[in-house]
Amino acid sequence: MKITAARVIVTCPGRNFVTLKIETDQGVYGIGDGTLNGRELSVVAYLEEHVIPCLVGMDPRRIEDIWQYLYRGAYWRRGPVTMRAIAAVDMALWDIKAKMAGMPLYQLLGGRSRDGVMVYGHANGSDIAETVEAVGHYIDLGYKAIRAQTGVPGIKDAYGVGRGKLYYEPADAALPSVTGWDTRKALNYVPRLFEELRKTYGFDHHLLHDGHHRYTPQEAANLGKMLEPYQLFWLEDCTPAENQEAFRLVRQHTVTPLAVGEIFNTIWDCKDLIQNQLIDYIRATVVGAGGITHLRRIADLASLYQIRTGCHGATDLSPVTMGCALHFDTWVPNFGIQEYMRHSEETDAVFPHDYHFEAGELFVGDTPGHGVDIDEKLAAKYPYKRAYLPVARLEDGTMWNW
Numbered sequence: 594m595k596i597t598a599a600r601v602i603v604t605c606p607g608r609n610f611v612t613l614k615i616e617t618d619q620g621v622y623g624i625g626d627g628t629l630n631g632r633e634l635s636v637v638a639y640l641e642e643h644v645i646p647c648l649v650g651m652d653p654r655r656i657e658d659i660w661q662y663l664y665r666g667a668y669w670r671r672g673p674v675t676m677r678a679i680a681a682v683d684m685a686l687w688d689i690k691a692k693m694a695g696m697p698l699y700q701l702l703g704g705r706s707r708d709g710v711m712v713y714g715h716a717n718g719s720d721i722a723e724t725v726e727a728v729g730h731y732i733d734l735g736y737k738a739i740r741a742q743t744g745v746p747g748i749k750d751a752y753g754v755g756r757g758k759l760y761y762e763p764a765d766a767a768l769p770s771v772t773g774w775d776t777r778k779a780l781n782y783v784p785r786l787f788e789e790l791r792k793t794y795g796f797d798h799h800l801l802h803d804g805h806h807r808y809t810p811q812e813a814a815n816l817g818k819m820l821e822p823y824q825l826f827w828l829e830d831c832t833p834a835e836n837q838e839a840f841r842l843v844r845q846h847t848v849t850p851l852a853v854g855e856i857f858n859t860i861w862d863c864k865d866l867i868q869n870q871l872i873d874y875i876r877a878t879v880v881g882a883g884g885i886t887h888l889r890r891i892a893d894l895a896s897l898y899q900i901r902t903g904c905h906g907a908t909d910l911s912p913v914t915m916g917c918a919l920h921f922d923t924w925v926p927n928f929g930i931q932e933y934m935r936h937s938e939e940t941d942a943v944f945p946h947d948y949h950f951e952a953g954e955l956f957v958g959d960t961p962g963h964g965v966d967i968d969e970k971l972a973a974k975y976p977y978k979r980a981y982l983p984v985a986r987l988e989d990g991t992m993w994n995w
């Protein structure tokens with residue numbers, strides 16, 4: 594069996610997506626996602642100029658060997674561009690293998706560990722009252738877990754506050770928009786949101802919060818401590834993680850569960866966090882961390898330390914990644930939760946898929962493969978549109994982490 598051709602499809606049904614389609618001499622094709630929000634065309638070039646020429650003629654059934662070839666063979670290891678290109682190939686190859694086997698992907702991974710996959714939605718509002726109402730909306734829709742993000746008085750466009758009730762799309766401008774940040778204001782306001790949420794809705798639902806890399810370890814420890822009475826499911830990205838050791842300080846001061854990893858690309862980014870049990874949930878996902886082949890290794894390492902998965906699932910992860918993640922989640926023994934930010938109707942139409950939401954969970958279908966396709970004709974109607982993520986500055990103008 595041979596790969597006969599591979600193509601990159603860039604489409605923007607409301608937001609940009611980079612999709613790889615691999616074709617074979619058996620008439621079976623596979624689809625993979627390589628979207629890198631705000632830097633999409635770097636992955637397109639990497640795939641078109643440096644990966645596809647090597648792929649043609651290879652045996653698509655040799656998933657592991659092709660993964661190693663692309664990872665070791667580049668010499669320049671890791672990084673978001675390389676690992677997304679590898680992820681796109683890996684997803685497409687698993688899709689092909691599962692289609693050839695006539696099985697849904699989760700069967701090839703080892704079969705079901707659960708029926709549905711618990712997801713969390715992203716509720717937001719411009720202040721506490723609006724966010725409390727938004728959380729209520731998710732509860733009405735049947736969600737069991739909700740991440741709550743509020744605007745903070747005095748901060749211009751705090752992280753996670755969008756325009757729509759169910760949709761949040763940060764990559765919204767042809768040049769980066771400038772948002773603000775002030776840790777003191779956030780620390781004085783965010784705990785009051787969770788106090789209000791527990792007062793209003795009780796303790797039956799899981800609540801989560803994203804710090805989006807804004808706090809220093811000491812500030813994150815303080816936030817974690819202040820949030821303890823509200824029993825969060827997790828506090829996400831409380832501090833930047835390039836220095837994995839930084840989480841030790843946070844960990845020593847709070848029992849609020851910690852989650853990190855949506856920007857991680859390999860097992861090396863989380864090895865120390867996992868082996869020192871400095872976190873509770875690992876958020877690496879299929880597109881960010883080299884595909885199913887590599888994510889499986891991360892999850893297995895995490896399982897040794899009772900750390901559970903919590904895959905990133907924002908709108909910039911295409912339905913192809915969501916489909917793969919759900920097959921992974923359906924199998925992985927140490928599953929924790931799956932993030933689920935809904936895609937727009939236009940995106941869902943471009944990527945027909947067989948997963949569905951019901952009572953707070955997502956369910957994969959039994960279509961052979963990962964169950965997500967691309968309607969190329971429709972995709973062609975939405976040309977690429979440059980869109981950046983915002984940047985953040987402190988009040989005195991200093992650049993900060995968005």
Ligand SMILES: O=C(O)C(=O)C[C@H](O)[C@H](O)CO
Nearest residue numbers: 630763803805855906907909
């Ligand atoms: O969904 C999340 O947890 C995020 O933090 C979303 C990110 O800001 C988004 O994926 C950036 O592209």
Ligand SMILES: [Mg+2]
Nearest residue numbers: 803829830855
């Ligand atoms: Mg996040």
